[in-house]
Every structure is written in C-alpha cells, then in structure tokens.
Amino acid sequence: MSAADLTLDFSVVRDLRKREGMTLEEVSRKSGISIAGLSKLERNQNMIELDTLYRLARVFSLSATDLLNLAESCSARCKDAEVYQSGPFDFEKVSFKGIDCFHAKADKGDELSKPEAHGDEFEICWLLKGGIRITLPREVHTLAPGQALKFDAALAHSYEILEDSEMTIIHIEKTHRF
Known part of the structure; x- marks a missing residue:
C-alpha cells in the first residue's frame, strides 16, 4: 500500500x-x-x-x-476483473471491501449445486439473459430476464440453468446492509 x-x-x-x-x-x-x-x-x-x-x-x-x-475512501477505486471458471460457469469477478460482483455465463442444462464458499453475506442474482432456477431449502424461484432474487447466501442453494444465461451475482457482507 x-x-x-x-x-x-x-x-x-x-x-x-x-x-x-x-x-x-x-x-x-x-x-x-x-x-x-x-x-x-x-x-x-x-x-x-x-x-x-x-x-x-x-x-x-x-x-x-x-x-x-x-x-x-472519497476517491474512486478502479480494479480489473478476475476471470475464472467454477464448475460449468464462466465468471468475471471484481471485489471491493464488503462486496463481490460477478458477471456469470452458463449454458442450458448446467447446474451449480455448491456455489463458491460464502461467509455471512447476502446474495443477489440478477438475470440478464436466459432462464434460471434457484433452489433454497424451503423455496424455489424461477427467474426470467430482468428479474432478481436476494437471499441469505449462508443457506444451501443451487442454480439450474434452464436456457443459455447471463447474470450478475453480488455478494454483500451483512455488515454493509442497504
């Protein structure tokens, strides 16, 4: 530093x-x-x-x-995205204190049943293209383009890709609630 x-x-x-x-x-x-x-x-x-x-x-x-x-932190911070794969998903990720932002792409039929390890944070999935199903312990949500889902990331959850999809996923530490 x-x-x-x-x-x-x-x-x-x-x-x-x-x-x-x-x-x-x-x-x-x-x-x-x-x-x-x-x-x-x-x-x-x-x-x-x-x-x-x-x-x-x-x-x-x-x-x-x-x-x-x-x-x-009155100055803006610029970071380059990290590109990687997790299971069948292609990710670009940028992280700042208390928040991780992901741009993800996945093909129809792909599933991710053990997403990246989470701390005590919220997860928001905003579907940009395609169709996905997110399964939580007591509920299932099917998202269409333009829809988003916010949930506690500590809960077991899985993503099922119903159509070739593109999404933004955000992890926010609970201490940085909005």
Whole structure:
C-alpha cells in the first residue's frame, strides 16, 4: 500500500458543507471548531482529533465513523476483473471491501449445486439473459430476464440453468446492509 493510500482526505468536509448550503461560519458555530481550523481541515493542512471528528460529524448528521470512512475512501477505486471458471460457469469477478460482483455465463442444462464458499453475506442474482432456477431449502424461484432474487447466501442453494444465461451475482457482507 502506498503512502497515498493511507492518507485521509478531509476535503470531503467542504463537499458536505457545500452540499448542505452551509458557510464555514455556520459549521464553526454548530461544531465549536474555529473557522481557521475548519479551513485548514478542508485543505488537508492539519490532523483531526477524535473530539473534532465527532463534533464535525454531528453537524452533518453523520457518525464519526461515517465521516472517517468518507475521508478514507472519497476517491474512486478502479480494479480489473478476475476471470475464472467454477464448475460449468464462466465468471468475471471484481471485489471491493464488503462486496463481490460477478458477471456469470452458463449454458442450458448446467447446474451449480455448491456455489463458491460464502461467509455471512447476502446474495443477489440478477438475470440478464436466459432462464434460471434457484433452489433454497424451503423455496424455489424461477427467474426470467430482468428479474432478481436476494437471499441469505449462508443457506444451501443451487442454480439450474434452464436456457443459455447471463447474470450478475453480488455478494454483500451483512455488515454493509442497504
């Protein structure tokens, strides 16, 4: 990890302030942080203390953790897809913290009864083309193009390909619920 990856970017405070239509003076009054201190923070010219982080987050109706996460990840991240096969399925996969996104293709008649190992996460399958049947312990769902199914990935489940199919599958850690 480079030094740039470890740096927090509190220019996000300026973005939040402008989005709320607030001036530095208003944020200063509501947070008790000096205008000079806020200005330096927005320009990444000083370090933030925990108490300052907490007071500033409250101005924007955020938790201190949420504000810190925004400062940590305000830049977009670009990744290349990993290409692989699992059983009869062809996959492209990209992963970010808390989420794995798959683009999958499978041929009619294919089945995957023991999908990739799962942690404590949700799975969403969005069918783009074809037809599939997803079997869960007490229910069966047949999807047509444009339909999606969300379920607890910890449950035993299988995919049966009814027609040549293309789908997007997303695994989301339960701690990142939407």
